[in-house]
Amino acid sequence: xKIGIIGGTGxxxxxxxxxxxxxxxxxxxxxxxxxxxxxxxxxREALGGQGISCSLVGASNQAAVDEADLVVLAIPFKHVxxxxxxxxxxxxxxxxxxxxxxxxxxxxxxxxxxEGSAAMMIRGMLPxxxxxxxxxxxxxxxRWKKIDEELDYSVAVCxxxxxxxxxxxxxxxxxxxxxxxxxxxxxxxxxxxSVTPLLLNIARFNRMRDVGVRFI
Amino acid sequence: xKIGIIGGTGxxxxxxxxxxxxxxxxxxxxxxxxxxxxxxxxxREALGGQGISCSLVGASNQAAVDEADLVVLAIPFKHVxxxxxxxxxxxxxxxxxxxxxxxxxxxxxxxxxxEGSAAMMIRGMLPxxxxxxxxxxxxxxxRWKKIDEELDYSVAVCxxxxxxxxxxxxxxxxxxxxxxxxxxxxxxxxxxxSVTPLLLNIARFNRMRDVGVRFI
Numbered sequence: 161x162k163i164g165i166i167g168g169t170g171x172x173x174x175x176x177x178x179x180x181x182x183x184x185x186x187x188x189x190x191x192x193x194x195x196x197x198x199x200x201x202x203x204r205e206a207l208g209g210q211g212i213s214c215s216l217v218g219a220s221n222q223a224a225v226d227e228a229d230l231v232v233l234a235i236p237f238k239h240v241x242x243x244x245x246x247x248x249x250x251x252x253x254x255x256x257x258x259x260x261x262x263x264x265x266x267x268x269x270x271x272x273x274x275e276g277s278a279a280m281m282i283r284g285m286l287p288x289x290x291x292x293x294x295x296x297x298x299x300x301x302x303r304w305k306k307i308d309e310e311l312d313y314s315v316a317v318c319x320x321x322x323x324x325x326x327x328x329x330x331x332x333x334x335x336x337x338x339x340x341x342x343x344x345x346x347x348x349x350x351x352x353x354s355v356t357p358l359l360l361n362i363a364r365f366n367r368m369r370d371v372g373v374r375f376i
Numbered sequence: 377x378k379i380g381i382i383g384g385t386g387x388x389x390x391x392x393x394x395x396x397x398x399x400x401x402x403x404x405x406x407x408x409x410x411x412x413x414x415x416x417x418x419x420r421e422a423l424g425g426q427g428i429s430c431s432l433v434g435a436s437n438q439a440a441v442d443e444a445d446l447v448v449l450a451i452p453f454k455h456v457x458x459x460x461x462x463x464x465x466x467x468x469x470x471x472x473x474x475x476x477x478x479x480x481x482x483x484x485x486x487x488x489x490x491e492g493s494a495a496m497m498i499r500g501m502l503p504x505x506x507x508x509x510x511x512x513x514x515x516x517x518x519r520w521k522k523i524d525e526e527l528d529y530s531v532a533v534c535x536x537x538x539x540x541x542x543x544x545x546x547x548x549x550x551x552x553x554x555x556x557x558x559x560x561x562x563x564x565x566x567x568x569x570s571v572t573p574l575l576l577n578i579a580r581f582n583r584m585r586d587v588g589v590r591f592i
Contacts, residue, residue, distance in 0.1 A: 267560040270567060313592070316578065342581035343574060344483040351486060351574035358559060358567035362532065362591050365558035374590040375578050376529070 161327070164189055164228030166221050166235060166243065169199045172258065173234035175304020176296075177203050179311070179335045181214035188216060189224025196220070206307060222247055230254040230327070232296075237261040237278055241285065250290040254324045257282050257349075258296035260356040267364070268357035272350055279318065279349035293319035293328045294349035298356055299338070300370035311336035313372040316343035316352040341375055377543070380405055380444030382437045382451060382459065385415045388474065389450035391520020392512075393419050395527070395551045397430035404432060405440025412436070422523060438463055446470040446543070448512075453477040453494050457501065466506040470540045473498050473565075474512035476572040483580070484573035488566055495534065495565035509535040509544045510565035514572055515554070516586035527552035529588040532559035532568040557591055 161184055167173045168188030177188050181203060188203075190196035196218030207214045225231050226249050235243055237259050259278040263271040275281040279294040286292065295317045303311055315332045317340050319325035325342065332340035343352055355373060363371040377400055383389045384404030393404050397419065404419075406412035412434030423430045441447050442465050451459055453475050475494040479487040491497040495510040502508065511533045519527055531548045533556050535541035541558065548556035559568055571589060579587040 267564045269564065316574065341578045344577040344581050348483045348485065348574075348577055351570055351577065354567055354570050355574065358532065358564075358571065359591065361560040361564055361567065362557045365560050371591050374592055375575065375587050376590055 161185070161230060161331075162187065162228045163331075164224030164231045166224055166231060166233050166247070167239070168224065168234060169195045170234055172301050172304055174199050174203065175301075176232060176234055177216060178206060178305060178307050180331075181216045182207065182212050183334050184331070185215040186217075187224040187227050188218050189221040190218070191221060193218060193220045193223075210307065222249070225249045225253065228253065230256060230331070232256045233259055233282065235259070240278065240282060244282070244285045250286045252289050253291075254327060255282065255286060255290050255292045256296070256328060257292060257294050258299070260297055260353045262357045262360070268360040270350075270354040270357050272353070276347070277350035277353050279346050279353070283346060291319065291321045291324040292346055293317060293324055294346065294352050295328050295332060295340070297352050298359060298373050300359070300372050302370050303372070311338050313338055314375040315340050316375070317341065318343045318346050318349040318352055320346050377401070377446060377547075378403065378444045379547075380440030380447045382440055382447060382449050382463070383455070384440065384450060385411045386450055388517050388520055390415050390419065391517075392448060392450055393432060394422060394521060394523050396547075397432045398423065398428050399550050400547070401431040402433070403440040403443050404434050405437040406434070407437060409434060409436045409439075426523065438465070441465045441469070444469065446472060446547070448472045449475055449498065451475070456494065456498060460498070460501045466502045468505050469507075470543060471498065471502060471506050471508045472512070472544060473508060473510050474515070476513055476569045478573045478576070484576040486566075486570040486573050488569070492563070493566035493569050495562050495569070499562060507535065507537045507540040508562055509533060509540055510562065510568050511544050511548055511556070513568050514575060514589050516575070516588050518586050519588070527554050529554055530591040531556050532591070533557065534559045534562050534565040534568055536562050
């Protein structure tokens, strides 16, 4: 399976490239292809330093969509709508949203769009033959890139298509020690996205770092 | 510290009485005092069978408020407003809300009142000198009564008063292996309450039972 990462040069995108490219063909997308190529070089060196071979190629965001079977939107919520408006070709693709609409006051809170969640907004912006899955929403951003550390978290997956959901859950289970859980239809993704501001509050008010979650 | 449990004869209320009465003076409240007295008898036997002594007394819900320093609202969301309208005397008390406004369709979803959360609604119904804390929201209901099993979960606590928050966090940490985390002000309680329908979905869609949460 070929995985395209939109925003693949960002913190989470690069971390996902590091974690997924030893196992899958990964296309790192960026608005600037040259930046994506550089990120791939950095990832290759980091993985090579640990004796891990990988499959990585840098490309434009549009090429990352075009080449991939599964597209990950590794971009902040505020960039999602503007970015999707510039891209096409999502027909028949699985689109994974780790996106969380969060605002900050004296604490972090969930600030979903009118559709109810980032995932539902994304579904509304894509063609009907694209299948949106919410996944990876609660994995602490800073942990993705620390490839010498395991990711030992639970990952809730929401999706309306059972086959796509299964594909995404298998992908999750192939990353470090992540464990995928079926969290229901895409309409339930708001419950998953809103865990992230809770984790940020817990980190903040208990002086912890990179708090994640386990369902037990 | 004296703890009053409103709805102390329900599933969670009785379980809380079992878990808290070995350590605190617990007043089990009920609309029917006789029922509360019976629940106390059942609890005393269950704990006595394990060689555990406890402090338990059955009372009306109003007497449970009047006698307690800290009142736990162990009632379903739909009963909260009608019950609070029949009760008074909350002035100066700490009021703990483990209440989650949840609805069920083909999946569970969060259905908060206009105030944004059950906790915020409760605060609006009580006198200004009462201090509301959200706590215990995500502990699986069925686990409370199984006193031969440890409760090994994280518990997010939201409250606007630092002293009351500290009191509640200490109480949480005195129950089995529960670990309290400061999750910010009461306005952030919606993030805590909405974890519960997520856990119910995960239980349902992965054929699991009594799913709880750990922050790591």
